[in-house]
Amino acid sequence: MNGRRRFRKIQIDPVRMKDFTIPAFLLAFSMLLIGACRQSAPGTQTAAAQSQVSRPQLSAEDYDPKPETPPALKVNGQKAFQNLKDFVALGPRPLGSEGHAKAEQFILAHLHGAQVEQDKFNVQTAAGPFAMNNIIAKFPGKKPGVIVLAGHYDTNLPLKNTSYVGANDGGSNVGLMLEIADQLHKHPPQGYSIWLLFTDGEEATVQWSDDDSLYGSKHLAKKWSEDGTAAKIRAFLLLDMIGDKDLDIDRDTNSTPWLLDVVYRAAQRAGQQSHFFVRSNTIQDDHLPFRAAGIPVADIIDLDYGFDNLYHHTTQDTPDKCSAASLQIAGDVVMETIRALNTH
Secondary structure: HHHHHHHOOOOOOOOOOOOOOOOOHHHHHHHHOOOOOOOOOOOOHHHHHHHHOOOOOOHHHHOOOOOOOOOOOOOOHHHHHHHHHHOOOOOOOOOOOOHHHHHHHEEEEOOOOEEEOOOOOOOOEEOOOEEEEEEEEEEOOOOEEEEEEEEEEOOOHHHOOOOOOOOHHHHHHHHHHHHEEEEEOOOOOOOOEEEEEEEEOOOOOOOOOOOOHHHHHHHHHHHHHHOHHHHHHEEEEEEEEEOOOOOEEEOOOOOOHHHHHHHHHHHHHOHHHEEEEOOOOOOOOOOOOHHHHHOOEEEEEEOOOHHHOOOOOOOOOOOOEOOOOHHHHOOOOOOOOHHHHOOO
């Protein structure tokens, strides 16, 4: 795993797809087959990326916990990995399917001790109307403010007639988030409240575009903007594709810079900085609607899954390509980031 990392250079990819990084002569064909992607173009920024978060800014160093600060909550990577395997054993989870309904019930059944809300809505997609459900598990803290940990649970609709189960893409974050939920049940937050958000409809239904993607996050970000919830959120940490055995988290230029710096310093304290921010990308993902709502966001994602992103959005995205070790790394850094954010 580390051998490939040592030789990487920092780069910003001009076009980064959420299914494959492929030669130009295959691009059109692959888009027809796969449909969904996360992408960016050189010289362009989304409206979310252009918006500025109007909050008092501190340096990342200001968030470093003092020596007397209690340690971060510990998670168990092996349990997170077992959650991943149990979750993807349900089968594919595309919108409107029996597997999608099973996935919802699986998540709900594992949220012990949480205040659970279901944000159900109907939406017209590029592939027709679908019912969707964002699941929110709230663990109340002892001071005002909320930290949101988020990740999607649906699988790619264009691959609905295949054996695609999205072990890394959707399964990995669900596995870790359910382990975090278990730990928060046993050890309630002592600082900010922590909300675990399982978003629906992240994947495109036909082909990734601004209109055909991020359905659940767009719906909920609008709702939270209108009802005042957005103003209470101190940080939004998105988890996506964090199970890759060869874990290299991208520095996403669509995320809030100071929050990424806090994440990196947390990785340093956890001794895991070699897995973070060697590579930069501009990524379209579930964090963008929340950044547009004025919330500080960080997309914690490894958008390079297999050699030249070979496994992403293919039937090869299976649990054997993921590891408990990677989930442990991601979990340790996320919980250390929460510890840091609680210093202010």
